[in-house]
Ligand SMILES: Nc1ncnc2c1ncn2[C@@H]1O[C@H](COP(=O)(O)OP(=O)(O)OP(=O)(O)O)[C@@H](O)[C@H]1O
Ligand SMILES: CCCCCCCCCCCCC/C=C/[C@@H](O)[C@H](CO)NC(=O)CCCCC
């Protein structure tokens with residue numbers, strides 16, 4: 261009989277940790293050490309999975325805040341591993357670098373431990389990255405990206421034997437263009453240090469490059485795109501850090517670095533946004549019209565405030581008390597599988613997402629290892645009946661994930677799934693100011709923001725938005741924007757500043773010179789803008805899937 265899954269003890273010996281004696285054992289999957297009392301009886305045991313061991317060093321070594329090695333240490337070795345801290349959010353725990361110094365009775369035994377631990381690490385951590393391409397946005401969030409990387413992350417990568425090539429960006433879209441055009445041979449993954457904006461650059465680079473190599477056009481909305489092999493890691497250093505927070509559960513650079521080192525991965529739904537037959541952008545978090553579009557447009561004028569700009573702009577936009585007319589069409593997802601109000605929380609290993617991945621990519625051998633897979637219930641994309649809603653809206657939001665962030669720990673749609681191939685469409689119809697304030701305020705607590713008479717939420721596969729008949733986007737303007745805003749057209753993509761300029765021009769074209777000027781205009785604008793993961797879209801009429 262062949263025995264599978266045996267976990268033989270490779271090494272067991274009596275070691276010292278400080279002044280206490282321990283029995284340490286290394287099996288294939290775990291490193292355990294048990295304190296022994298004077299009569300050799302077991303006291304408490306610490307057990308660390310080998311897959312969570314970060315590194316092993318000879319001697320008494322310290323890594324954070326600074327690397328230091330003590331002398332006279334030929335019988336000692338230090339093991340570094342993931343340590344789950346008791347603090348964090350209700351949704352995810354902070355991870356810290358655990359460190360234990362062992363002292364062996366002889367140098368020989370120390371060498372045996374070092375060798376066996378390194379072999380175990382190699383054998384039991386096949387998905388760890390060895391070489392990473394890191395992009396730092398020096399202007400994201402509180403402008404701490406460089407410092408966060410060099411003081412908290414680089415020492416951990418070094419300890420784990422990961423070599424990294426670092427690019428500090430000098431302009432917007434540099435990271436995206438690098439991924440689209442440069443030789444990426446030898447890199448196991450790309451990492452961004454910044455916020456959701458630089459993550460979005462990496463996302464567009466990785467998806468774009470994969471389609472280029474597969475010879476597929478991203479502009480064709482009916483095409484099933486190739487899913488991406490290159491993983492994206494995020495070291496949070498932005499203003500909202502929504503993608504990091506919603507996937508890891510906290511926005512903490514050390515936690516994220518440790519997840520990257522041990523090769524954790526999480527597939528993500530990606531929503532494509534098209535205007536007519538051009539791809540405009542991809543989104544993983546929020547595609548939002550009305551309140552969230554206006555907050556973003558307003559906040560771009562106050563970038564100097566840093567992350568506070570969203571609070572200030574949120575208050576200003578709330579006070580401007582706006583609603584917008586439009587026609588929303590959506591294709592509902594299968595309500596038997598899940599619902600936005602079923603009170604579930606999607607975490608790594610979620611069963612709804614696993615079933616979704618199998619359903620969406622039945623022939624993919626690495627279905628569970630997909631990272632940035634394209635939003636794709638495509639075989640059934642045109643199936644089902646489109647539903648149409650016309651009216652005036654405070655906010656129309658489509659979110660592919662919960663979009664939780666420090667500002668809203670449960671997010672825009674707390675029960676949304678990270679990788680089920682659907683998004684949640686939240687429709688907030690026009691209402692009185694106090695009602696809307698209640699809706700917003702509930703995002704900051706555990707109260708149900710959907711339990712309000714003017715709010716509807718639907719789990720969807722696709723959404724289209726258009727202006728009411730007679731108010732469609734101007735045709736000439738359309739033509740100009742199609743040429744201007746195609747995401748894949750070199751040098752003509754809407755950047756933050758580009759979009760802002762566009763928005764001002766558009767406001768002026770429509771006689772709304774003061775659209776962005778203090779929100780104090782007497783004549784309220786008739787159209788808002790779309791916020792797509794923190795970027796302003798250059799079109800009002802869009803289709804998302
Ligand atoms: N060197 C650079 N100079 C100017 N802009 C840059 C540079 N590098 C990246 N960018 C752009 O800066 C924008 C904001 O970056 P990022 O997302 O990192 O920070 P943030 O806006 O503070 O955070 P969040 O998106 O989480 O709110 C992105 O659109 C990105 O494309
Ligand atoms: C009375 C109290 C009112 C409090 C209101 C709190 C509402 C918080 C909801 C937070 C939703 C975040 C959605 C995430 C969007 C990100 O993809 C995007 C890119 O980072 N961020 C923004 O657009 C930044 C947009 C920030 C909007 C506030």
Ligand SMILES: [Ca+2]
Nearest residue numbers: 529660677682
């Ligand atoms: Ca989803």
